[in-house]
Amino acid sequence: MMGPAEPVPPRDEDPRIASALIHNGDGEYLLHLRDDVPGIREPGCWSLLGGAREPGDRSLEDTVRRELREEAGLDLPVLEPFAVTGALDDGSGHASVRVYAGRWDGDPARLPLTEGVMLRWFCPDDLDRLRMHPDTRDLVRRHATGRASVPSAAARHGAGAVRHIVGVHLYLEDPAGRVLLGLRHHDSAFAPSTWHFLAGHCEQESAVSCLVREAGEEAGLGIDPRDVEFVHALHQLPGPGRRPRLQLVFRARAWTGVPEVREPDKCLGWRWFDPAALPERVVPYTREAIAHVRAGRPYAEGGWE
Template sequence: MDGADYPASRATLSAHVTCSAAVIDRERRVLHIGHKVTGLLLAPGGHVEDDRTLLAAALREVREETGIPPGDLCLTPQFLGTPIDIDVHAINANPAKGEDAHQHFDFRFAFYLVPEQHPRLSLKDEEVAGARWLEFADVRSPSLRAKLLDAEDRGLDGQPEPVNASALIHDGHGRYLLHLRDHREGIWAPGAFALLGGGRTSQDTNLKATVRRELAEEAPGLEPTDLMPFAVEEATSVDGLAVPIQVYAGRWSGDPDTVDLREGVLLKWFTVDMLDRLRLSPGLGELIRRHAAEHPAPTGPPDGARPLPGDAPTGTEFHIVGVHLHLQDEHGRILLGLRHPDSTFAPSTWHFLAGHCEREAAIACLVREAKEEAGLTIKPEDVELVHTVHLVDSPNAQPRIGLVFQARSWAGNPEVLEPDRCVEWRWWKPQDLPAEVVPYTRRAIDGILDGRRYSEMGWGER
């Protein structure tokens, strides 16, 4: 890697990178081909050519040697786009090609076969002599076999499933938030309107965590509520792979111009009747129309609901409302949760049990969040508002109102029920709070101890 020559070039000696593929069917078997030169059964693979990535090189070799197109393959949730194995093996000298003895560093990628029935193979006659599907325990490479067997215990079962997720964001009144992507080669759906989202990483505990992370990375401040699975859509990656996408529908009604967009060109609201005028990513128009048909927009805002952004008085700034639970035990200790280190908000920091208000009353939201996050049962009549924090994180961020409620009684002991958000609950003495506390949480606790009902942050301190 430190040399001047390209490590994936066949001309780079005394070693270079090659790529191969472990193609896994639904019966947990791996495709092997007979290699005419060596007489061995091997996974499809070979030298890197003019390929975009090493993974693309593995896909090309599969197609050339077996006839299986990339669209019949998808990534596995256990390995995603990273190699399952890197094997180092010696290659004998080949005087006919002017090659001395050298080593191959073979990057092996795992793919699931998408069709339920095996596609008809079209073998490369000059290199390949037959093909066989072998059980994990019979895979010829010892290192690949060991890693496949280990991953089998972690769910490597040959059954394709989504490893990408996106957010279908609507305002509940017939508008859908679309993202105009950069018009550049090498990205998915360049120059088209699409949904925000992306691929799962090894740090994401589930696909809902993938959506939250992607939104935080691409559009900080955009935090839809009611995120629920809506549909699984099929797409194709830039390398031609099949990409099942789990689409989550969620509600948001803010001004997209206030979002700090980090990727793409713009965010904008559109109604269904405008879709035919736009260049959309494949299948998006049908997806939105299906959601609109299943969730018809009301003719006007529901009683008590806030008006649509376009109907609000000039200068109105919409706020995110969050509820927070200030819970004290018989010793006066306060309950705080340690946020997950990969959390998009305040990672590895202590915070109230909290959540964003959906279309619900604040106390109802608090009762729901306490049950969902920690298994605590709280009666609405046992709750009172003890502090309000009005804050803004930056000049362009959407303002927030944090309502802090205290429960006089509750049932249950705190449990970690959403480990992708909170990894621990702990009771703290107010005078011994940890250093890593969310700043506005500490501000609220100080205010409650001082008997103050209100504080501000980010507007000019009071």
């Protein structure tokens, strides 16, 4: 009886790296922020999960499935070959990459990430703001264009609904009336080297739950949901072809802890500012929202003209 076939080593010209292009039902793509260290591919960049073929991998699909399990505890039921593209030189020469596409609709914050800094969902409109290899950016856009060419169920039935991104923001005043802002990292995907509210995007949770979670994760602050009150909403269209955003601002009447940097890849420091003397580099809608909150205006619009 013949034993199991030995893995067939790839030819020199064959891809020896496999990556996963993971998308969800909202048209977003899962990207992996790699460590910023020398000697690896795409250091400090947003990339796809994946890695190099190992001797025990019987195929590149085996490779990508192993990498997903090892790096993020992911096991997708369906992965389909999508494209072959290039890769950055990692010190051993240039290599091509076999990319597999698959769908997953979970929360990346709950995955047991073992490599890199974080996993996040991004819509294709966000890619120009990210530090990433051009081939990766092109791959995501190519896949998104192909998906857009297939009419959705809503489009087939004449519905015109557009999903909005919901952001939550913490308006926190100390006893002297100063407002807490954080200095975003210089490599941040959004507003680098700029002061901004403590903020985050709603996941599978309520806006207040998101605010409480982000306050603990980003600054080590404890906030009781009963001490949170809504103070302002900005309905924003960031630009042509971009997804609309509903920016919700909440005030916390009480909290525990002293603001500290818990996520240094996002924020470099927290400071209290006199609302009448904000620093020059403040996210424009943050400056606008502070003025609206102080004036007692609960709603504003931007970018819809």
